[in-house]
Structures are given as C-alpha cells and as structure tokens.
Amino acid sequence: MFDLQMDDFLPNPQDAAKIMARFNAKQVKEQKVFVDDDDLEKASEYSCTVCPSRERLDRHDYCCKSLFLYPLNKRGKMLKDGLDSKLKERGSSPCITMDKLFCERLITEVSAEAAVALHAYQNGHEAKDPNEALRYGCYRVIVATLLGPLGKGVRVRLPACVVDAVRTKWPSANGLYTGFKTSDLFDEE
Secondary structure (H helix, E strand, O other): OOOOOHHHOOOOHHHHHHHHHHHHHHHHHHHOOEOOHHHHHHHHHOOOOOOOOHHHOOOOOOOHHHHHOOOEOHHHHHHHHHHHHHOOOOOOOOOHHHOHHHHHHHOOHHHHHHHHHHHHHHHOOOOOOHHHHHHHHHHHHHHHHHHOOOOOOOOOOOOHHHHHHHHHHOOOOOOOOOOOOOOOOOOOO
C-alpha cells in the first residue's frame, strides 16, 4: 500500500547544504560581540587582571574592559549598555566581577538557586549536577539583569572574567565545562 523509502524523508543535498550554511553563519554571528575580527584579537589580549590567561580561553573569549574600548555589534552594545546602567561603582575596580552588583546580587547562592528553581519549574525537570545547575542559573541571572529578556533562543557570550568567576564559585567535578553554545533556533536579528 505505502511504498515509502528513506530518501523520501531526507532533504535533497542542495537544501541540506543551504540549511547548514545558514546554521554555520548564525553560529559565527552569535559568537561575535565586536564589530570586526581585528577588534576581537585586540580584545582578547586585553586583561582586567581577573581574566584567565589567554591560553585557557576560546578564540571568541574577551575581557570585560574590552567592551568599553572597541567598537561593538548589536549584542556587544546591549551588554555594554546593561553594564553601564547597572554597575554600582563602574571603573572603581579592575574587573566588573568585583563590582558590588556582581558580588552582592548576581554571583550569589541565593540568586543562582532562585534561577535554578524557576528553570526547573518552567521545564519540569530537576538538574542532575547541582554545581552545573547553579552555574547555568547564575548565567541566566546575569543576562536577565544586564540585558533583560532577549527572546527565545537568543544568546550572548559573556566576558571571560564573568564566566571564570562563576566557574570558580561552582566548579565542575571533572574540570570540564560546556562553554558557550549557540541556539538550535534560527532567530533573525
């Protein structure tokens, strides 16, 4: 009656190539905070004294101070504007993670636990690794506080010093971390 072949369910190679090219272009775009790659190279060399050494960083990682020194794309501007409007004592310490906002509100057990509980409530499942859940919860709190709602599937790479501070507070048992991941959704910017 039905004579379906596996090929009937697979996209043709040209369509698949277009989809993959679009996905790859989106990944590159999501990773960018700075206007061009020259600025990324300069930004990655700059350090607020809290950032991990360059050898420990990914190609797209950057220092918080770079947000105030180099031209930014849309997401970079959003992050910089969020920092400008929320930091309690901007410029008084070498790194944003030393600002009262981060120390007293964002990178705390209470805020991370609240974010974990809310995420579990919304998604209906509990986290298996408590430190991983607290790290992810803390990242959510930081993004929500600095940027507000971004929309489903929209992600932004945080400065290396912020990521390192969160990982230091809630380390991985095996020393391995997921790192920045792009969204599976094709959000248009």
